Amino acid sequence: MTKGPTLIASNTVGSGTPTNITFSSIPQTYTDLLVKVSLRGTQTPNHYLGWHMDINSSTSNFTNLYLQGGGSGTPGSGSSAQYMGAIPGGGGTANTFSNSEIYIPNYTSSNYKSFSVDSTGEGNETLAFANFIAGLWSNTAAITSLTIYPDYNSGVGIAQYSTFTLYGISNS
Amino acid sequence: MAAGITYQPIQTQTLTLTASSVTFNSIPQGYTDLVVISNIKPSSSASGYGPSFQINGDTGSNYSYTLIYGNGSSAGSIRASSINYARYGSGGSTSTLEADVTHIMNYSNTTTYKTIFARFSQPSADTGAFVNLWRNTAAITLLTFYGNDGGSIAAGSTFSLYGIASA
Numbered sequence: 001m002t003k004g005p006t007l008i009a010s011n012t013v014g015s016g017t018p019t020n021i022t023f024s025s026i027p028q029t030y031t032d033l034l035v036k037v038s039l040r041g042t043q044t045p046n047h048y049l050g051w052h053m054d055i056n057s058s059t060s061n062f063t064n065l066y067l068q069g070g071g072s073g074t075p076g077s078g079s080s081a082q083y084m085g086a087i088p089g090g091g092g093t094a095n096t097f098s099n100s101e102i103y104i105p106n107y108t109s110s111n112y113k114s115f116s117v118d119s120t121g122e123g124n125e126t127l128a129f130a131n132f133i134a135g136l137w138s139n140t141a142a143i144t145s146l147t148i149y150p151d152y153n154s155g156v157g158i159a160q161y162s163t164f165t166l167y168g169i170s171n172s
Numbered sequence: 173m174a175a176g177i178t179y180q181p182i183q184t185q186t187l188t189l190t191a192s193s194v195t196f197n198s199i200p201q202g203y204t205d206l207v208v209i210s211n212i213k214p215s216s217s218a219s220g221y222g223p224s225f226q227i228n229g230d231t232g233s234n235y236s237y238t239l240i241y242g243n244g245s246s247a248g249s250i251r252a253s254s255i256n257y258a259r260y261g262s263g264g265s266t267s268t269l270e271a272d273v274t275h276i277m278n279y280s281n282t283t284t285y286k287t288i289f290a291r292f293s294q295p296s297a298d299t300g301a302f303v304n305l306w307r308n309t310a311a312i313t314l315l316t317f318y319g320n321d322g323g324s325i326a327a328g329s330t331f332s333l334y335g336i337a338s339a
Contacts, residue, residue, distance in 0.1 A: 004179040031184075031332065032209060063295045067242025077242025077298075105211040105271050106330060114211065116271045116293035132242070132300055134293030136268065171184040171209075171332040 005034050005167030012164075017042050017157030020149035021164045028108050028142060030168030035102040037164055039087045041150035042157035046089035048121055048129060049156060052082040053102070054147040055113070061138040064117075071128040085119025086129035087150060090159070093123035097162060102135075107143040112136060179207065184332040190215045192324045194317045196333045199279075201311060203335030206276040212329035213270065214263045214319030222263030223272075223325075225317045227286070227306050231256050234307045241300030258304035260290040263320040264297020269328070279312040286312060 008030075011021050026033070041049045062081045069075040087098040100119035107113060117133035137143075148164060150156040180203065185194050199206070214223060226235075236253040243264075260274045274290040288304040315333070319325040 065242070065244045065295050065297075065299055067240070067247055067299050075240070075242065075247040077244055077247040079244045103209075103271060103273055105209055106269075111269055111328065114269050114271045114293060114295055116273060116291060116299075118291065132240075132291070132293070134262075134271070134295040134299035136295035169179050169209075169334075171181045171334075 004030070004169035006030070006170070008166045008168050010163065010165040013158050013160055013162040015160055017159065019155055019157060020147050021158065022145060022147040023166045024145040026144050026146070026166070027168065031106065031171040032169040033104040033107045033143070034167040034169055035146065035165065037100040037102070037148060038097045039100065039148070039150070039162045040097045040159035041087055042090045042159050043150065044089065045091035047092035047123065047125060047127065048086045049089045049150045051084045051087050052149055052151040053084050054082070055137045055139070055143055056141055056145055057147065058137070058139065063136040063138065065134045067132040069130045071126065084117050084133060085131040086121040088121055088123050093125060096123040104143065110140045112138045112140065113143060178336050180335040180337065182333040182335050184330065187325060187327050187329045189327050190324050194325060194331050195314065197314045199313050199315065199333070200335065201280040203280070204278065204338040205336040206279050206312070207334045207336055208260070208274040208276070208315070209332045209334070210261065210272040210274065210317065210330070211269050212261060212272065212331070213266055213268065213326045215266065215324040215326040216320060217266060218263050218320035220321045222259060222320055223261030223318060224257035224259050224322060225315055226257055227308070227312055228310055228314050229316070230306070230308060235304060237302045237304045239300060239302050241298050243298040257322065258288055258306060259302045260292065260317065262292045262294030262297050264294045266326065268294065268296040270294035276312060282309055282311055284309060
């Protein structure tokens, strides 16, 4: 087995503005998945948007718990079903993108899938976001696809130059 | 070891039965950093503290940590000093597996104390990160992981140890 992180797939958004990016037919030969995301939404006038992730095209049975800092005051914590952090929107500082990492251990197991997300959105503004997120998809199916998208009244576009990279990590 | 290879698997342990601890010993010294991926649940609820680990069998009061956390309704930060363990997990659920990633930097050097960053994600309880310090200059050759209160870890938990090479 090739050692990891081994590149499975990557996607750089071109001049179009897709509403989501999907990694499908994910090989079942690794132990863990690692996803690196550099993401910006096109929605205006918003400076920041939330972003979400579907697993196996499912939007249900998610429990995401977050720890979030906004650049001032005391950090907050809450839960929101598919919340993965905040990304710059079209109304924010130009040319700024979020940086995020998703780690999904044992993605082929028959257990419910817990995962970890570290996500940042910084735009040299009074508001910015840093998030630690504990995610849970309460489903025993092996993960075969991941769909990532900005979420603000749905249908928000993904800005050009956003990148999505999926790696596999093997423990043997 | 080939240059540039990261996440080089060193050893994995999958618990088919409850275990009092999980140990990685004779850790090779040829990498720059270590990463431990743990997908775990403790076998009992915590009365004192959550999942912990010790280094090189050191049970002395040579550890300290700072924690930042959020539990879904509030956030906070605490620290502990001169204790006999480091921390890597939440331990807030005995039924939901948590996703923990522990980074052990410069583990083989013999001149500095060791800093360990542990990011934990327990969606049924809390999420956050520990910055641990082990006040010892010895190279790390052995890691021992425990559940809540230094106790056992439930069946179904997995631990994988990887080496990270900088060149």
